[in-house]
Amino acid sequence: MRTRICYLFILLIALLTTVSCENELPFSVKDNPPKLVMNALINADSLTNVLYLNFTGRGYATHVENAMVEVRVNGQLSESLRPLPPQTEGDMQCRFHISSKFTPGDVVRIDALTDDGQYHAWAEVTVPQRPHEIADIDTVTIPMTKYYYTQNFLRYKINIKDRSNEDNYYRLIMDKQMTVKDYNEETGEFVSRTIHRYHFISREDIVLTDGQPTNSDDEDNGMFDTVKNIYGVFDDSRFKNTSYTMTVYNQTDIDGFPEYGTNVKMDIIVRLLSITETEYYYLKALNLVDSDAYDETINEPIKYPSNVHGGVGIVGISTETSKIIHIEKPQR
Structure with missing residues (x-):
């Protein structure tokens, strides 16, 4: 009896293997x-x-x-x-x-x-229509905890208005520009150089988190990684035909120029872009790829949107409006 069961088991494995091989799809370059x-x-x-x-x-x-x-x-x-x-x-x-x-x-x-x-x-x-001018930006320096460490951040309350009676797709860029003067030993002259930083925190904002805001406790528990909106994209589904005030944070310390102390000219350029629907979904896909929440070994492959005919890729065009905030003395 044991021999018969063993034989049937081997036969079943052989049949499954045969079926599996017959269903393989050959790949040819x-x-x-x-x-x-x-x-x-x-x-x-x-x-x-x-x-x-x-x-x-x-x-x-x-x-x-x-x-x-x-x-x-x-x-x-x-x-x-x-x-x-x-x-x-x-x-x-x-x-x-x-x-x-x-x-x-x-x-x-x-x-x-x-x-x-x-x-x-x-x-x-x-080319999409230009977004309305940014109505107002209110700023204040507050202590903020991130990964168990508390330090000062600049909070921005950015008031924007949606374009009426159309589906709109936007992108927020916080362009932190730091300009210093370096001495060029070859020419004997001082030359200016500027470095850009684009990182900002949007974890508390309803729109920028797709209705899933988080706080420092969520980040610190380490159990559930969330997709961060690295590229600052959002649509108008939560504030269609009306105004909205979004909340974001960034640091105004002099990262990249520690040797210059406070002798750095710093501007924060708040840029609001109107983008195409294809670019919106493309950047949302990049948010997922660049996030700790995505693991290519266990998650399904990401399908990137494409508007290129006869090939692949994406061509997006945006329009924008912006406001500049001058930082007199960078906060430590």
Whole structure:
């Protein structure tokens, strides 16, 4: 009897193995040829936008060597571009400097073509309407606990107004700019240099946390990691057609310049961007990838949105409004 059971068990394993093998899907590189990867997050208020072009690969992206980019605005050719020169020796990244001026409502089409005519990818984007001016920003320095450590943070109460009768997608950027003067020994002159920091804390804000605010206790328990809104994206579903005051924090100490003491010029530029729906979901995906809450070994692969035809990638265009806060003496 034991021998019969053992035989049946071995037969079952053999059958399962056979079925498993028959259902395997063969992979062939020939069936998955490279595609053009076109990526650009364009600010309509800037004339120094850059588009990146690559090829897909089996394990990583590969470089494009000979290609051109055409930019059309409302059906009219605005510029034809060749790749920028390498930034450093051995730099193979294919970049294009887009200098066309875009205004809200423009329909922008960007085509990328390889010189051999084998690859052609394109994207079409309507420039979003400019967000309303930031109505008011109230600031105060308060002690804040983060990972069991309490120190002073600057709290910002930012009052914004939604554009009426449309679905809107936004991005908040807290651009902390620190400028110092360095002595150049080669020229014998003082030169200014500026470093940007973009980190801010939005854990208490309903909109920026998708209705799931947290506090220091949630961070300190270490049991449940939450997705942090690193890229500051949000939609208007919680304040449609009305105003809203969001709450964020950042530090105004002189990180990166400890040797200069308080001899640093610091500005906080609060930037509110109106972005496309595709860019909104793309940056939300990046929030998940860059968060401790995502583990690629146990979570499902993330599907990135793409608006590129004939290839993959994303081309987004944004408009913005901003306010500057001057920090006289950085807080320690």
